[in-house]
Amino acid sequence: MVLAGLESALLAGSVWALVAAFLLPAIAALVPAAPAALRHAVPRALAAAACALAAVLGGVQLAGSSGALLAWWPGLPSEPFTLAADALSAPFVLLFGLVGAASFAAHAPSGTPAGAAARLALHAGFALCLLCVFLSRHALLFLFCWEGMTLLSAALVAHDLRSARGRTATYVYLALSHRGAAFVAYALVTLASHAGSFQFGALAEAFSRLEPHARESLAWCFTIGFAVKLGLVPAHVWLPLAHPEAPAPVSAMLSGVMVKAGLYGMLRFAWQMPGAPPEQWGTVLLVLGVASALTGALYAAVESDAKKLLACSTIKHAGVLALATGLAALLAANGQREIAGVALAGALYHAIGHGLAKALAFLAVGEAVHAAGTRHLESLGGIARRMPRVSFAALVSTLALCGLPPFSCFAGEWLVFQALILGFSAGAGQLRLLAPFAGAGLALAGALAVAALVKLYGIGFLGRPRTEPAAAAHDAAPRTAAAILAFAALPFAWGVGAPLLAGALAAPLAVLLPGFEAAQLSEHAGFVLVPAGLQSSRIAPAVAALMLGAFAVLARVWLRARRGGAPGLRIAPSWACGAKLDARMQYSSLGFTKPLRLIFEPVLRGERELQVLEEGSPYFARKYRYRSGLPELVEKTLLAPLVQSVLWTSEQVRRLQTGSLHLYLAYLLATVVGLLLWAR
Amino acid sequence: MPAALLVILQTALLVALAPAWNGVVGAIKARLQMRRGLPVLQRYRDLAKLAGKETVLSEDASPLARVTPYLVLGAALAVCTWTPVLTTRPGMGFAGDLVMTVALLAVMRVLLALLALEAGTTFGGMAASRHLALSALAEPALMLSVFTLAIAARSTDLSRISAAVAATPDAWISPSHLLALTAMWIVVVSETGRVPVDNPVTHLELTMIHEGLVLDVSGHHLALLEWAAAIRQMLLLTLVANLFLPWGIAVEPSPLALLVALGAWVGKLAVFAVVVAVTESVTAKMRLFRVPEFLGMAFLLALLALTSDSLLRG
Numbered sequence: 005m006v007l008a009g010l011e012s013a014l015l016a017g018s019v020w021a022l023v024a025a026f027l028l029p030a031i032a033a034l035v036p037a038a039p040a041a042l043r044h045a046v047p048r049a050l051a052a053a054a055c056a057l058a059a060v061l062g063g064v065q066l067a068g069s070s071g072a073l074l075a076w077w078p079g080l081p082s083e084p085f086t087l088a089a090d091a092l093s094a095p096f097v098l099l100f101g102l103v104g105a106a107s108f109a110a111h112a113p114s115g116t117p118a119g120a121a122a123r124l125a126l127h128a129g130f131a132l133c134l135l136c137v138f139l140s141r142h143a144l145l146f147l148f149c150w151e152g153m154t155l156l157s158a159a160l161v162a163h164d165l166r167s168a169r170g171r172t173a174t175y176v177y178l179a180l181s182h183r184g185a186a187f188v189a190y191a192l193v194t195l196a197s198h199a200g201s202f203q204f205g206a207l208a209e210a211f212s213r214l215e216p217h218a219r220e221s222l223a224w225c226f227t228i229g230f231a232v233k234l235g236l237v238p239a240h241v242w243l244p245l246a247h248p249e250a251p252a253p254v255s256a257m258l259s260g261v262m263v264k265a266g267l268y269g270m271l272r273f274a275w276q277m278p279g280a281p282p283e284q285w286g287t288v289l290l291v292l293g294v295a296s297a298l299t300g301a302l303y304a305a306v307e308s309d310a311k312k313l314l315a316c317s318t319i320k321h322a323g324v325l326a327l328a329t330g331l332a333a334l335l336a337a338n339g340q341r342e343i344a345g346v347a348l349a350g351a352l353y354h355a356i357g358h359g360l361a362k363a364l365a366f367l368a369v370g371e372a373v374h375a376a377g378t379r380h381l382e383s384l385g386g387i388a389r390r391m392p393r394v395s396f397a398a399l400v401s402t403l404a405l406c407g408l409p410p411f412s413c414f415a416g417e418w419l420v421f422q423a424l425i426l427g428f429s430a431g432a433g434q435l436r437l438l439a440p441f442a443g444a445g446l447a448l449a450g451a452l453a454v455a456a457l458v459k460l461y462g463i464g465f466l467g468r469p470r471t472e473p474a475a476a477a478h479d480a481a482p483r484t485a486a487a488i489l490a491f492a493a494l495p496f497a498w499g500v501g502a503p504l505l506a507g508a509l510a511a512p513l514a515v516l517l518p519g520f521e522a523a524q525l526s527e528h529a530g531f532v533l534v535p536a537g538l539q540s541s542r543i544a545p546a547v548a549a550l551m552l553g554a555f556a557v558l559a560r561v562w563l564r565a566r567r568g569g570a571p572g573l574r575i576a577p578s579w580a581c582g583a584k585l586d587a588r589m590q591y592s593s594l595g596f597t598k599p600l601r602l603i604f605e606p607v608l609r610g611e612r613e614l615q616v617l618e619e620g621s622p623y624f625a626r627k628y629r630y631r632s633g634l635p636e637l638v639e640k641t642l643l644a645p646l647v648q649s650v651l652w653t654s655e656q657v658r659r660l661q662t663g664s665l666h667l668y669l670a671y672l673l674a675t676v677v678g679l680l681l682w683a684r
Numbered sequence: 685m686p687a688a689l690l691v692i693l694q695t696a697l698l699v700a701l702a703p704a705w706n707g708v709v710g711a712i713k714a715r716l717q718m719r720r721g722l723p724v725l726q727r728y729r730d731l732a733k734l735a736g737k738e739t740v741l742s743e744d745a746s747p748l749a750r751v752t753p754y755l756v757l758g759a760a761l762a763v764c765t766w767t768p769v770l771t772t773r774p775g776m777g778f779a780g781d782l783v784m785t786v787a788l789l790a791v792m793r794v795l796l797a798l799l800a801l802e803a804g805t806t807f808g809g810m811a812a813s814r815h816l817a818l819s820a821l822a823e824p825a826l827m828l829s830v831f832t833l834a835i836a837a838r839s840t841d842l843s844r845i846s847a848a849v850a851a852t853p854d855a856w857i858s859p860s861h862l863l864a865l866t867a868m869w870i871v872v873v874s875e876t877g878r879v880p881v882d883n884p885v886t887h888l889e890l891t892m893i894h895e896g897l898v899l900d901v902s903g904h905h906l907a908l909l910e911w912a913a914a915i916r917q918m919l920l921l922t923l924v925a926n927l928f929l930p931w932g933i934a935v936e937p938s939p940l941a942l943l944v945a946l947g948a949w950v951g952k953l954a955v956f957a958v959v960v961a962v963t964e965s966v967t968a969k970m971r972l973f974r975v976p977e978f979l980g981m982a983f984l985l986a987l988l989a990l991t992s993d994s995l996l997r998g
Contacts, residue, residue: 388746392746425831428994436994447824451823455820458797462797466745467802541841542841548762553758563908575742580806590801
């Protein structure tokens, strides 16, 4: 009873505080006498508090509770709009809350006061829609929030109107997102017409009663729609364009949380509601997942724009999520529920683990590129000595995104590997054929991601500054830096506490795979992670981390004992073989991954163009222009021809419109005759 | 023998004998080339000398550079605790498995690459760039080749894999096992910086990969990193010896069985040393951009091992 009351309070508090944070800046702007704090400081604190409440709500829900409702009548016939957290949405609400709180705490005003207030209002509105996507229990409300989430985030992507890059990104983002939303909307409305109701409960019942053919086609519609949001190949092209253009705190929510809304949608509408995912769903997701993981990791490795690199890495991790989900579906369809549970636990755990790490990366790297005034790695460098606190957070997120223990992405990927190996041994023919390639793809993508992220931190933050602004960078405002540093503890905790925390996913896992007991994922009082019920292999991230630390200290103690005091350490200028050291002697970002570009040249197919501007002697020209680029392969081979053919078709259709009234009348006549013949 | 003692004994063996292996390879190579060569124990003297020396850090280095050598050594030692050296009885097996081992080796690699970029000089960046590109191919091959064994053992626990392979003495002659072993050997050659991928005794910076990473490091930091590299090499060789060819490993840790296992392990390492020394004496280092083909071959062999496993075992 008390718990239910607490939950309703949390739910109402988080939603209404976000509404207030959304409206306050606008109201304050209209009232001339309003104090300045109402425009930014107060709504920001409100929004951060709302997100913290949402995190608690997600946690309470995971701990298992009744589920409180927030309902109101929109004035439409039939039913009330309902918001509630349930077992499946709980992990996503938790992720939203944690990332949102950090994102608002690090949201510093910049530019004109009006612009800053507008950005904050949009940020709060976007967060509200995102939260309500997870909480909606009503189809129309869900669609409304889904659209709101897309449109408000698109406004934030377009926040710099002078940037042509931002405009292109917004256009591509909106175009692709709306294709996806159209599939979702069609499927939801069709389902609602079958159910005669918009409530999720009724929808689920109607969905499972549909005949198999109709059920599968609807589930596929949902899957296509949500795959766009998740950023799976070939609908991933919007992601590296749009995510970097938004302000850093918003990028953190886009990459950390919004992408996971795609996974949530798939799990809710293509798995939970119909009772089981359609046939071949697992295979398709597995294959798309491997393709996305490889594409994302490869393009991240060759990218020189710091924020774009992070966005590409999001595609890699989205691929891992799809791979794990597809694997779980395949195994569940084969009847191996226990191994399926391990794969699904890996997917959910990785969704949160990656969300935390990626949000931290965007916040920290965002501060650094803001201070240095450029996102280009070729113009950064030396940040680690100038912004030590932010750089520490960036280092933690780098190691976490590399999938290294003891940080957050390792445990989820470990579970996926376990499921792959056990599934291969126990699986049916199809899986036996797919599993080696999935394992190979996952391992290769992981290794490429390591190269990408080492480049991000090594070239961007270490070494000597490559430009004046980078040399003049100084640490972020104390409050922002403190917020980012505090948030850096989460990816570490999520990795070290994996055995304990994976058990907390019991409720959502039981919704999708009834009978799977997630508590079996941990043993020895939550220190050891095992693939549930199978006891075949085990890891203890906390113990491994502790041993690493202990051995490091031991080495230090040994050195001290040998010398009878602290070993000597002298600071001196770097040695450059006698030459005067110049920042341009360092490896550049482009040069750093040149070997990878050469190795993967057949896939990447880079473009080079050398133009002689001014002829000198017959052998040496005086002036050259050199241009090189890596056009996205999917964009070049799949989407560009598609766009071309649409343009060509519209060009042909335009021939019908000559402007002659007689011809139009003839069309009318022809149509009427045609219709009469057809209806006869 | 109690489990804790076994863990300490195996870790100590790996750590203490690690520098010697390079010495042995060097001595055999010197004999093959009609030279006298360095004493086998010279590596220990070098380490002792370096450990007593002052470290010079670049003024451009971040605070990370001060702790990296300790963390790298710590990661190597952590892996040592659960690697089966003499017995398949798991001691610290609950803490780490195959995936954790590969991940901690990756931690070492990432930290070393970052360390190489700290000083802002050219050679560090060059070595880090090459190192990451090559291990981007080598790491998946390593993972896949051991997966072939993991699938047969239905576990990624190193001790269990070793025990499972040891329990079926004829299994090693199967095509998937041999393919995986070949892939694994190529990976070991590449990851330990041996000819034909890299030359461990080179003094030309432009051709260095593994040596180039620590070019800016000196004094006791260098001692820690050199030792960590030797341990890492020992770990990889032990994985080959005890996962792919676990003959003689003690299933039950009785004193006699442990002595036999010690003999078998040292014997296998000696054979590896001869193989490496002969290879290094008769082959030349590859051009850098031929190496990806070599490693790509390992990757394909490992993939082939996995798929042939699925086809043949059916």
